[in-house]
Amino acid sequence: MTDDARPTTITDVAVELGVSIATVSRALTRPELLSQETRARVLEGIERLGYQPNLLARDLRLRESKVAFVIVPSLSPFFLEVFRGVEKAARKTGYSVLMGHTDRDPAREQVFFDQVAARRADGIILVTSSRASAIVSRKQRLPPIVAALEQIDGRPLPTVRVDHTAAAVAATEYLLELGHRRVAHISGPMISPMAVHRLEGYQQAMGPGFDAGLCIEGDFTIRSGELAMGLLLGRQDPPTAVFAGNDEMAIGAVRAVKSAGLRVPEDISIIGFDDQRIAGLYDPPLTTVHVPTAEIGYRSMLLLERVLAHSAADRDIVLPTKITVRATTAPCKTRLDRAAPST
Amino acid sequence: MTDDARPTTITDVAVELGVSIATVSRALTRPELLSQETRARVLEGIERLGYQPNLLARDLRLRESKVAFVIVPSLSPFFLEVFRGVEKAARKTGYSVLMGHTDRDPAREQVFFDQVAARRADGIILVTSSRASAIVSRKQRLPPIVAALEQIDGRPLPTVRVDHTAAAVAATEYLLELGHRRVAHISGPMISPMAVHRLEGYQQAMGPGFDAGLCIEGDFTIRSGELAMGLLLGRQDPPTAVFAGNDEMAIGAVRAVKSAGLRVPEDISIIGFDDQRIAGLYDPPLTTVHVPTAEIGYRSMLLLERVLAHSAADRDIVLPTKITVRATTAPCKTRLDRAAPST
DNA sequence: TTGAAAGCGGTACCAA
DNA sequence: TTGGTACCGCTTTCAA
Numbered sequence: 001m002t003d004d005a006r007p008t009t010i011t012d013v014a015v016e017l018g019v020s021i022a023t024v025s026r027a028l029t030r031p032e033l034l035s036q037e038t039r040a041r042v043l044e045g046i047e048r049l050g051y052q053p054n055l056l057a058r059d060l061r062l063r064e065s066k067v068a069f070v071i072v073p074s075l076s077p078f079f080l081e082v083f084r085g086v087e088k089a090a091r092k093t094g095y096s097v098l099m100g101h102t103d104r105d106p107a108r109e110q111v112f113f114d115q116v117a118a119r120r121a122d123g124i125i126l127v128t129s130s131r132a133s134a135i136v137s138r139k140q141r142l143p144p145i146v147a148a149l150e151q152i153d154g155r156p157l158p159t160v161r162v163d164h165t166a167a168a169v170a171a172t173e174y175l176l177e178l179g180h181r182r183v184a185h186i187s188g189p190m191i192s193p194m195a196v197h198r199l200e201g202y203q204q205a206m207g208p209g210f211d212a213g214l215c216i217e218g219d220f221t222i223r224s225g226e227l228a229m230g231l232l233l234g235r236q237d238p239p240t241a242v243f244a245g246n247d248e249m250a251i252g253a254v255r256a257v258k259s260a261g262l263r264v265p266e267d268i269s270i271i272g273f274d275d276q277r278i279a280g281l282y283d284p285p286l287t288t289v290h291v292p293t294a295e296i297g298y299r300s301m302l303l304l305e306r307v308l309a310h311s312a313a314d315r316d317i318v319l320p321t322k323i324t325v326r327a328t329t330a331p332c333k334t335r336l337d338r339a340a341p342s343t
Numbered sequence: 344m345t346d347d348a349r350p351t352t353i354t355d356v357a358v359e360l361g362v363s364i365a366t367v368s369r370a371l372t373r374p375e376l377l378s379q380e381t382r383a384r385v386l387e388g389i390e391r392l393g394y395q396p397n398l399l400a401r402d403l404r405l406r407e408s409k410v411a412f413v414i415v416p417s418l419s420p421f422f423l424e425v426f427r428g429v430e431k432a433a434r435k436t437g438y439s440v441l442m443g444h445t446d447r448d449p450a451r452e453q454v455f456f457d458q459v460a461a462r463r464a465d466g467i468i469l470v471t472s473s474r475a476s477a478i479v480s481r482k483q484r485l486p487p488i489v490a491a492l493e494q495i496d497g498r499p500l501p502t503v504r505v506d507h508t509a510a511a512v513a514a515t516e517y518l519l520e521l522g523h524r525r526v527a528h529i530s531g532p533m534i535s536p537m538a539v540h541r542l543e544g545y546q547q548a549m550g551p552g553f554d555a556g557l558c559i560e561g562d563f564t565i566r567s568g569e570l571a572m573g574l575l576l577g578r579q580d581p582p583t584a585v586f587a588g589n590d591e592m593a594i595g596a597v598r599a600v601k602s603a604g605l606r607v608p609e610d611i612s613i614i615g616f617d618d619q620r621i622a623g624l625y626d627p628p629l630t631t632v633h634v635p636t637a638e639i640g641y642r643s644m645l646l647l648e649r650v651l652a653h654s655a656a657d658r659d660i661v662l663p664t665k666i667t668v669r670a671t672t673a674p675c676k677t678r679l680d681r682a683a684p685s686t
Numbered sequence: 687t688t689g690a691a692a693g694c695g696g697t698a699c700c701a702a
Numbered sequence: 703t704t705g706g707t708a709c710c711g712c713t714t715t716c717a718a
Contacts, residue, residue: 009695010695010696011695019704020704020706021695021705026703034704035703038704055461055696056402056695057403057694057695060710061695061698062696069441075423076420077420096458100439100442114395118396119350119711120408251624258626278621281594283601354711362688363689364711364713365688365691365714369687369688369714372714378687399712401711403694403696404694462695688717689717690715691714692714692715693714694711697708697709698708699706700708701704701707702704702706
């Protein structure tokens with residue numbers, strides 16, 4: 001079991017070729033400083049010995065790793081899209097990107113911050129907006145961070161996001177324009193600022209007299225959407241349209257409607273939020289608010305690089321959303337479209 | 344902009360407290376070697392100065408990083424599940440896990456291998472089975488690797504997987520037992536060994552006289568499943584049941600059936616493979632072969648640690664699969680259930 | 687129980 | 703154009 005042969009080091013190469021380690025280093029990093037001949041000889045030796053520089057040593061010396069972490073709260077397809085965008089940008093600029101997830105646990109978030117403090121990565125793209133974020137309670141100096149998707153509570157971080165409130169207004173108004181009057185909202189958990197903003201948009205669009213009973217708090221899962229819709233359906237005056245805080249809950253709502261023997265969109269219109277992959281694949285395909293997820297990731301990485309290069313002040317980039325109409329919304333057919341809620 | 348203050352180092356702490364850096368180091372790594380008093384004093388100083396050890400330096404010295412990479416071919420929810428399992432195991436044993444993806448590009452795979460060679464990580468869990476894997480053509484010594492999900496062509500790597508062939512046999516037989524005779528197969532791309540194995544299972548279950556015309560090659564995407572099903576439906580003697588090589592293609596098949604005005608499972612039964620999340624959520628919910636994805640990840644990480652500790656020889660762990668019956672399969676109602684194909 | 691010092695494997699400055 | 707060497711920040715003998 002003497003298989004544990006050490007990897008080839010720069011010294012091995014230098015000794016083998018009878019040159020200094022400085023020369024070997026230069027062959028890789030500043031080849032123009034070497035003579036044709038030496039360069040060729042060294043490169044050949046490197047190849048022959050299978051030498052690969054120890055990045056740990058290099059990074060230690062250079063004080064940078066060219067690595068960025070993307071931290072997501074959960075491993076949903078939604079966040080994956082963001083990651084994809086980040087990777088695309090990183091590839092163009094020579095960064096490596098790695099993904100970690102926190103399970104919405106601030107302690108785990110902290111672990112990644114520490115990794116950066118420990119120089120394993122240069123910076124972080126944080127795709128979470130939980131109020132419980134480690135950021136908020138943080139005393140120590142923060143690592144270089146870009147917030148993606150949503151501003152982080154209480155800290156003016158460089159951010160790439162969409163305007164959740166405005167998008168929610170648009171979604172609600174779309175339903176209103178279809179003639180719906182009793183429009184319900186299934187929101188995400190109030191612990192998520194994003195969910196709060198979407199709720200605010202809904203309220204804003206519904207006007208001052210909106211019916212609080214038509215607002216139900218879910219937790220972004222399909223099951224919660226299903227449950228919430230069940231509640232809504234049980235009312236004496238069920239809504240004719242529902243604006244769900246994300247696609248998953250919208251799907252849950254569709255399910256509940258179906259299992260109640262009603263049809264979407266004939267009996268009830270439903271609009272989701274995010275335009276996740278599943279939105280277009282579901283049966284029926286979901287009308288939803290399109291969020292440019294990959295683009296958010298892409299821009300986030302670009303912004304992070306600027307931050308790392310100290311070449312830009314903090315910025316807040318807001319990307320546009322749009323409503324993607326598919327098959328779960330239709331004009332309101334109900335006669336009884338009284339505007340006044342029964343409270 | 345003199346904000347660029349260097350992070351606190353071990354020397355800073357030592358100077359501040361008037362002790363040696365060895366003492367500071369010991370306070371963190373071997374506290375039992377220090378006197379009560381010194382230890383307390385040093386720890387207080389560390390806390391006060393917000394010192395965090397530079398892991399790069401530590402890893403360089405220790406020759407290990409306690410980091411593992413999970414490399415996936417694509418960022419699908421399917422691979423995410425594997426990642427989740429890996430993380431769970433890693434958390435118990437103090438490893439950090441980071442995810443990278445290759446887009447099925449061997450060159451990108453190579454990049455991650457290099458990262459390990461460069462000591463940024465100790466080992467790799469490779470969740471890909473492409474024949475084009477960088478592994479196959481590799482001359483250099485491989486980094487410590489565990490293959491998850493599928494054996495890698497031509498290299499006897501430690502592996503955690505399922506028996507794709509046996510599972511495919513079971514899936515096909517399940518359809519056969521429901522009375523179906525004309526059972527088609529939509530396979531994954533033949534470049535994927537996994538797809539090949541599943542196809543082989545299908546052929547094995549159908550027996551020697553299977554109809555090659557009932558085998559269509561897809562590429563694991565929904566669209567390809569839809570297209571393939573379209574082809575099948577266009578035959579003079581369309582199948583009464585279809586075994587799709589994964590859930591996505593199964594969904595595509597369901598779509599095609601629906602849009603042809605037929606019903607699933609009344610007119611045509613469809614079974615998928617993998618039991619991805621979407622399988623249970625789709626309408627109708629998919630009958631499929633359950634693959635213990637997270638468990639595969641979990642066991643892979645455990646195995647990798649053994650490999651890294653040189654405490655185990657190469658191993659091939661095979662986990663069981665089972666058929667999860669949902670709503671896309673039903674007994675064959677067709678009278679014309681002739682066993683002999685028309686070839 | 688503590689300190690001094692030798693590396694770990696690179697990069698880059700200063701000389702030659 | 704090349705070599706010598708200080709240094710990045712830490713761990714761990716070896717001595718005191």
